[in-house]
Every structure is written in structure tokens, then in C-alpha cells.
Amino acid sequence: MTETLPAMPVERATPLDPPTEYYQLREEQPVTRVRFPNGSTGWLVTRFEEGSAVFADPRLSARRPRHDTPEGEVTEGGEEEAPFNPTFVMMDEPDHSLYRRLISGRFTPKSVQQKLQPYIDRIVEEHLDAIEAGPETFDFVEAMALPIPCLVICELLGVPYEDRDGFHHATEVMMDMSHTRAERDAGAQWLIDYITRLVATKRETGATDGLLADLIAIADEEGSFLTDDELIGMGVLLLFAGHDTTAAMMGLSTLTLLTHPEQRQNLAEHPEKTGPAIEELLRYLTIVQFGLGRVAKEDLELAGQQIKKGELVVVAMPATNRDPRVFDNPDTPDFDRKMTRHLAFGYGVHQCLGQNIARAELKTVLPRLFARFPDLRLAVPLDEVPMDTYGTNYAVKKLMVTR
Numbered sequence: 001m002t003e004t005l006p007a008m009p010v011e012r013a014t015p016l017d018p019p020t021e022y023y024q025l026r027e028e029q030p031v032t033r034v035r036f037p038n039g040s041t042g043w044l045v046t047r048f049e050e051g052s053a054v055f056a057d058p059r060l061s062a063r064r065p066r067h068d069t070p071e072g073e074v075t076e077g078g079e080e081e082a083p084f085n086p087t088f089v090m091m092d093e094p095d096h097s098l099y100r101r102l103i104s105g106r107f108t109p110k111s112v113q114q115k116l117q118p119y120i121d122r123i124v125e126e127h128l129d130a131i132e133a134g135p136e137t138f139d140f141v142e143a144m145a146l147p148i149p150c151l152v153i154c155e156l157l158g159v160p161y162e163d164r165d166g167f168h169h170a171t172e173v174m175m176d177m178s179h180t181r182a183e184r185d186a187g188a189q190w191l192i193d194y195i196t197r198l199v200a201t202k203r204e205t206g207a208t209d210g211l212l213a214d215l216i217a218i219a220d221e222e223g224s225f226l227t228d229d230e231l232i233g234m235g236v237l238l239l240f241a242g243h244d245t246t247a248a249m250m251g252l253s254t255l256t257l258l259t260h261p262e263q264r265q266n267l268a269e270h271p272e273k274t275g276p277a278i279e280e281l282l283r284y285l286t287i288v289q290f291g292l293g294r295v296a297k298e299d300l301e302l303a304g305q306q307i308k309k310g311e312l313v314v315v316a317m318p319a320t321n322r323d324p325r326v327f328d329n330p331d332t333p334d335f336d337r338k339m340t341r342h343l344a345f346g347y348g349v350h351q352c353l354g355q356n357i358a359r360a361e362l363k364t365v366l367p368r369l370f371a372r373f374p375d376l377r378l379a380v381p382l383d384e385v386p387m388d389t390y391g392t393n394y395a396v397k398k399l400m401v402t403r
Contacts, residue, residue: 042312160211
């Protein structure tokens with residue numbers, strides 16, 4: 001007999017809030033067995049304390065199956081092989097740190113400030129100039145939320161920006177769970193083929209620009225542990241994750257400020273609050289739609305529940321970041337909030353590598369956008385703003401605004 005379990009909630013009643021089912025689960029059963037979209041079963045965690053514990057517990061492995069794919073896509077044993085080598089993001093210690101250290105120097109706050117911030121400043125101003133010279137009503141996603149992160153990740157990796165339409169389309173298809181498995185795999189294969197060709201070209205020409213060139217040099221050292229398969233996997237991962245996530249966050253943050261005039265005014269009058277405002281938006285919005293999973297390497301207990309070896313545990317990050325035990329009035333964005341940390345970038349050794357780049361982009365775009373266009377407003381009613389409810393990351397598909 002099939003076990004009757006609650007289905008993992010993905011529908012949202014309002015565009016800027018998590019599914020309402022999360023609220024009840026968080027209060028009544030913060031660690032509960034659920035059925036995931038693909039029909040597999042496991043545990044869903046909806047409280048902040050327990051979510052942090054999952055990310056920090058070495059008894060829970062980052063090597064996990066997919067849980068966000070459509071129903072019927074569970075393979076034998078409930079696992080789904082990644083279409084490319086995901087390298088360090090699905091490794092446990094000590095291997096995880098060994099690979100992550102290869103590239104972490106490019107992502108430190110100091111490196112981002114010195115090497116990327118001047119570039120971010122320039123391209124943001126160029127795009128704001130283009131908006132000012134263009135029509136009064138425009139799509140913010142197309143005008144800024146997509147191109148800025150694309151430009152930045154291309155600059156970081158050494159990827160030609162003129163290829164952006166191809167890799168963005170492939171990323172959209174690969175991460176959209178409304179597409180078939182074959183379609184998503186085709187998107188992933190496009191990215192694999194693209195990075196494979198780019199690596200070959202950089203090798204042939206001796207290119208030294210960008211992080212991909214750095215990785216090629218490491219892989220080509222005698223006795224290097226970095227294989228070409230791993231190098232290409234890292235390139236694919238950084239390319240799609242580096243622009244899709246920040247684009248989603250930028251669009252949602254802009255929508256939030258457009259619909260919360262008191263916080264928008266607060267930020268305009270107190271630019272020194274930009275840093276705290278970005279952290280609050282990250283907490284409030286938390287774009288990772290289906291949560292992040294871990295697999296128990298041994299039997300363990302979590303919030304009174306007995307988790308068995310091999311079972312999947314998923315942290316519903318949009319729910320944990322709205323936990324009233326940790327955040328006062330959590331469903332309201334508050335740029336004066338005193339906050340020590342949130343889980344928007346995960347937690348522990350696997351905390352998002354690109355978080356400092358995302359922060360730099362958001363800190364540059366949001367205040368300058370509203371300083372340049374103080375009368376910026378939605379061009380359509382809020383309930384007509386199309387939202388991406390099928391992508392791995394929750395996002396605004398199109399954001400029509402009038403300056």
C-alpha cells in the first residue's frame with residue numbers, strides 16, 4: 001500500500017510569500033515526512049534551528065538525489081544522475097574543500113571589491129543610461145536583472161558575453177521543471193558542449209583571462225587531481241548558477257521595493273542601510289524554491305524524528321527564513337532588523353560560493369536604480385506580474401515598470 005503523505009507544497013497564495021502550507025508545518029511538525037514532486041519520499045525541515053543543524057551536520061551527506069523533478073522521474077533507488085559532473089557541490093569533506101579551494105580566492109570580499117566592483121559599477125551605469133534613453137515603460141528583467149549578472153559571470157569566467165542568449169536559454173530549460181526530462185537534459189548538454197568547446201579554444205590560444213583559464217592551468221599541471229571532466233563540470237555549474245540565481249534575486253528585490261514604499265523610502269533616505277537592506281531582502285525572499293537536500297549517512301534523530309540511513313532530508317529555506325522564533329514579524333521586510341544570519345545562501349561548509357558577488361551586484365543595482373528613477377512604478381497590477389513557479393529558483397519572469 002502506498003504511504004499517504006502530504007505533498008511538498010510549491011504553490012504560493014501571494015507572490016512574495018512562501019506557500020502557506022509551510023506555516024502550519026513549521027508550527028506543528030517542523031521535521032515531517034513528505035512526498036516530493038517526483039514521487040519520492042523524505043523529510044522536510046521548516047524551522048531555522050533544525051535547518052541550520054541539517055546543513056552543519058557531517059552525518060548528512062551533500063551527495064543527494066534530485067527531489068524537485070516532475071512525478072514519474074524517480075530512477076531505480078530513487079536517485080537521478082546529474083547530467084554533468086557537479087564536482088564540489090555534491091562532495092563531502094575532505095574532498096569538498098580540496099576542490100572548492102581551487103576557486104575560492106576569486107570569490108572573497110576583497111577579490112570581488114578589487115577585481116569585479118569597478119566593472120559592476122561601469123556596466124550598471126551603462127544600463128541605467130540605456131533605460132533613461134529608452135521608452136518610459138520597459139521590462140526590468142530584460143533591461144537589468146538578466147544582463148547584469150550575465151555580464152558579471154562572463155567577466156569572472158572569461159566567457160564571451162555574445163554567447164549569453166545561448167547559455168541563458170539552456171539554463172532556463174535545464175532548471176524549469178515544467179519541461180520534460182529529455183528537454184532539461186538537452187539544455188544541460190548544450191552547456192556541457194559549450195564549456196567543452198570554450199576550454200579547448202582557451203587551451204589552443206593560451207588564453208589567460210578569467211577563472212576558466214585558471215582552472216585549465218591547474219588541470220594541465222603534472223600530477224594534477226583536477227580532471228577535464230571535473231573542470232568542465234565546474235565551468236557549467238558556475239556559468240548557470242552565477243547568472244540565474246542573481247537575476248532571480250534582482251527581479252524579486254525590485255518587485256519588493258516597488259510594493260513596499262516605506263522600505264523603499266527608508267533605503268533612499270539612508271543609503272548607509274544598503275548592506276542590511278540586501279541581507280533582509282535575501283532573508284525575506286529566499287529564492288531557492290524547492291529547498292536543498294542532504295542524505296543521512298547513518299541513523300540519526302532530528303527534532304524528535306528518527307531519520308534512517310539513506311533517507312533524504314530537505315531544508316525548506318523560504319520557511320526557515322520566516323521562522324518567528326528567530327525573526328520578529330518575519331513576513332514583513334524590515335531594513336532596520338538586527339539580524340545575525342539567515343539561510344538564503346545555505347549554511348556550513350557548502351554555503352554559496354558566489355554570495356559576495358551576488359551581494360555586490362544587488363548593492364550596486366538597487367540603490368542606483370531608485371536614485372536614478374525615483375518615480376519608478378509597476379506598469380501592471382501586482383497580480384498580473386508573471387512569476388516563475390516551476391524553476392529551481394523562484395523568480396519574476398517579466399517585470400513591466402514605468403520610470
